[in-house]
Amino acid sequence: xxxxxxxxxxxxxxxxxxxxxxxxxxxxxxxxxxxxxxxxxxxxxxxxxxxxxxxxxxxxxxxxxxxxxxxxxxxxxxxxxxxxxxxxxxxxxxxxxxxxxxxxxxxxxxxxxxxxxxxxxxxxxxxxxxxxxxxxxxxxxxxxxxxxxxxxxxxxxxxxxxxxxxxxxxxxxxxxxxxxxxxxxxxxxxxxxxxxxxxxxxxxxxxxxxxxxxxxxxxxxxxxxxxxxxxxxxxxxxxxxxxxxxxxxxxxxxxxxxxxxxxxxxxxxxxxxxxxxxxxxxxxxxxxxxxxxxxxxxxxxxxxxxxxxxxxxxxxxxxxxxxxxxxxxxxxxxxxxxxxxxxxxxxxxxxxxxxxxxxxxxxxxxxxxxxxxxxxxxxxx
Numbered sequence: 001x002x003x004x005x006x007x008x009x010x011x012x013x014x015x016x017x018x019x020x021x022x023x024x025x026x027x028x029x030x031x032x033x034x035x036x037x038x039x040x041x042x043x044x045x046x047x048x049x050x051x052x053x054x055x056x057x058x059x060x061x062x063x064x065x066x067x068x069x070x071x072x073x074x075x076x077x078x079x080x081x082x083x084x085x086x087x088x089x090x091x092x093x094x095x096x097x098x099x100x101x102x103x104x105x106x107x108x109x110x111x112x113x114x115x116x117x118x119x120x121x122x123x124x125x126x127x128x129x130x131x132x133x134x135x136x137x138x139x140x141x142x143x144x145x146x147x148x149x150x151x152x153x154x155x156x157x158x159x160x161x162x163x164x165x166x167x168x169x170x171x172x173x174x175x176x177x178x179x180x181x182x183x184x185x186x187x188x189x190x191x192x193x194x195x196x197x198x199x200x201x202x203x204x205x206x207x208x209x210x211x212x213x214x215x216x217x218x219x220x221x222x223x224x225x226x227x228x229x230x231x232x233x234x235x236x237x238x239x240x241x242x243x244x245x246x247x248x249x250x251x252x253x254x255x256x257x258x259x260x261x262x263x264x265x266x267x268x269x270x271x272x273x274x275x276x277x278x279x280x281x282x283x284x285x286x287x288x289x290x291x292x293x294x295x296x297x298x299x300x301x302x303x304x305x306x307x308x309x310x311x312x313x314x315x316x317x318x319x320x321x322x323x324x325x326x327x328x329x330x331x332x333x334x335x336x337x338x339x340x341x342x343x344x345x346x347x348x349x350x351x352x353x354x355x356x357x358x359x360x361x362x363x364x365x366x367x368x369x370x371x372x373x374x375x376x377x378x379x380x381x
Contacts, residue, residue: 002192002193002194002195003031003191003192003193003194003195004184004194004195004196005029005030005031005194005195005196006028006029006030006196006197006198007023007028007029007030007031007196007197007198007199007200008030008031008032008033008185008187008194008196008198008199008200009023009030009031009032009033009199009200009202010032010033010175010187010199010200010201010202010203010210011032011033011034011041011201011202011203011204011206011327012032012033012034012036012037012038012039012040012158012162012169012171013038013039013040013041013042013043013044013158013202013203013204013333013337014039014043014154014157014158014161014333014334014337014338015043015202015204015326015327015329015333015337015340015341016032016034016200016202016203017032017038017158017161017162018161018337018338018340018341018342019032019200019202019326019341019344019345020032020161020162020165020167020169021087021161021164021165021167021341022341022342022344022345022346023167023200023345024165024166024167025165026345026346026349029167030167030168031167031168031170031194031196032162032167032168032169032170033170033173033174033175033187033189033191034169034170034171034172034173035172035173035174035175035190036171036172037171037172038155038158038159038162038169038171039154039155039158039159041203041204041205041206041302041303042204042205042221042302042303042304042305042333043154043155043158043333043334044154044155044158044302045221045223045273045300045301045302046154046221046223046258046302046333046334047151047223047237047246047247047248047256047258048151048152048153048154048237048248048256048334049100049149049151049237049239049246049248049334049335050081050084050085050149050150050151050152050334050335051077051100051146051149051237051239051332051335052074052077052078052081052125052146052148052149052335053070053073053074053077053335054073054077054310054311054330054332054335055242055243055310055330055331055332056242056243056310057102057109057112057113057116057144057242058070058074058116058119058120059112059113059115059116059119060112060242061073062119064309065309065357067119067123069357071123071124072355072357073311073357074120074123074125076336076339076355077332077335077336078125078148079339080335080336080337080338080339080340081148081149081150081335083338083339083342084157084334084338084339085097085150087161087164087338088157088160088161091156091157091160092160093152093153093156093157093160094152094153094156094250094251095150095151095152095153095157096150096151096152096251097148097149097150098149098150098151098235098236098237099145099146099147099148099149099150099236100145100146100149100150100151100236100237100238100239101133101135101136101143101144101145101146101236101237101238101239101240102143102144102146102239102240103133103136103140103142103143103238103239103240103241103245104140104141104142104143104240105139105140105141105240105241105242105245106141106241107141109141109241109242110141110142113129113142113143113144114129116144117129117144126147126148127144127145127146127147128144128145128147129142129143129144129145130142130143130144130145135232135233135234135235135238136238137286137289137290137291138289139289140240143238143240149236149237151236151237151248152334154334170191172190173189173190173191174189174190175187175188175189175210176188176189176190177210178199178210178320178323180320180321180322180323183197184196184197184322185197185198185199185321185322185323187199196322197322198322198323198324198348199322199323199324200323200324200325200326200344201317201323201324201325201326201327202326202327202341203327204216204304204305204327204328204329204333205217205218205219205271205303205304205305205327206218206271206303206305207305207313207325207327207328211317211320211323211325213318213319214313214317214325214327214328214360215307215308215313215328215363216305216306216307216313216327216328217269217305217306217307218269218270218271218303218304218305218306219261219268219269219303219304219305219306219331220261220268220269220270220272220273220301220302220303220304221258221259221261221268221301221302221303221304221331222258222259222260222261222268222275222276222279222280222283222299222300222301223256223257223258223259223283223299223300223301223302224256224257224258224275224280224283224284224287224296224298224299224300225250225254225255225256225296225297225298225299226254226255226256226257226287226292226294226295226296226297227254227294227295227296227297228250228252228253228254228294229253229254229255229292229294230253232249233249233255233290233291233292234247234248234249234255236248239259241259241262243259243331244259244260244261244262245259245260245286246258246259247286247290254297255287255290255292255294257283257286257287258283259283260279260282260283260286261279263278263279263282264276264278264279270303271303272301272303273300273301273302273303274301275299275300275301276301280299283299284296304329304330304331304333305327305328305329305330306328306330306331307328307330307363308363309362310330311328311330311357311358312326312327312328312329312330312336312337312340312358313325313326313327313328313358313359313360313363314326314340314343314344314354314358314359314360315344315347315354315358315359315360315361316360316361317360318360318361318364324344324348325360326340326341326344340358
């Protein structure tokens with residue numbers, strides 16, 4: 001049996017749930033297809049940070065993107081945070097706007113963060129450098145306080161968004177193919193053939209499997225969670241070593257520690273969601289530095305989608321009429337996805353065009369599959 005629907009969203013993470021909600025609010029009939037369960041991928045496996053900017057500190061971002069674009073990225077993610085928090089205001093999702101620390105793991109990084117503070121304040125962002133932070137373990141060289149950042153239960157946020165509206169959400173529904181035909185995109189799935197006016201690919205790391213040539217590389221991130229502890233170990237979420245280290249203490253007292261991907265860069269590329277001894281050993285060592293001896297309750301890994309410039313791909317998929325990408329968040333989907341999805345939907349209805357730095361067309365003349373290891377990339381939860 002062939003089914004027809006106006007819009008199909010493929011993927012049930014933060015991007016897919018956001019697209020479905022924005023499309024429905026714009027008056028479209030929407031079907032969301034998720035091969036596993038909602039938030040089963042990177043969204044439900046991240047550390048739940050809602051931070052301003054990208055993984056790189058501001059000085060590095062200015063060097064990479066230019067100052068105007070770096071400021072735009074910080075403003076975009078700040079606005080995304082505010083929009084997502086407003087959408088979830090009536091839900092019971094765990095959310096705490098407690099700020100964050102960007103901690104320096106070396107003297108060189110501390111110097112970068114001090115210079116970043118100056119530029120951020122000049123560009124209108126509220127930050128403050130601290131030469132020492134009592135809650136940081138030995139070996140760190142101060143930290144930048146970002147007072148408007150927050151932490152959130154990402155999986156619960158996706159499930160709450162999915163409860164809003166009446167659009168259908170089908171889990172256990174795998175998409176195997178799509179084909180552009182006159183007037184429709186034909187989607188092949190485990191639920192049968194579906195004809196849609198538009199298809200939105202929101203599968204992040206897996207987007208390249210459905211859109212060949214999309215420059216998105218799968219990169220694994222790992223984490224652990226301890227049993228709840230009574231002592232206060234982290235007063236707010238922390239990310240350090242240019243985004244390769246991160247930790248936070250949840251409301252129930254459990255400590256979440258993640259990152260250290262840079263100790264095994266080549267081994268952390270691919271779709272395998274299995275934690276490894278090499279990285280988990282470094283997470284255990286960090287628990288010891290934090291003087292935490294609570295048992296580890298859970299270990300896990302999630303696969304992120306990285307683009308060559310670490311910015312998302314949002315817009316029409318090249319050479320695939322009727323198909324749109326909203327993926328490639330490079331470890332920072334919670335900071336970009338909700339607002340990116342809204343702007344994509346509005347742009348298709350004749351609203352403001354999307355920022356040029358999001359356009360998939362920016363890689364149209366470049367070879368795909370560029371090696372991320374060549375770029376000194378960072379990782380943010």
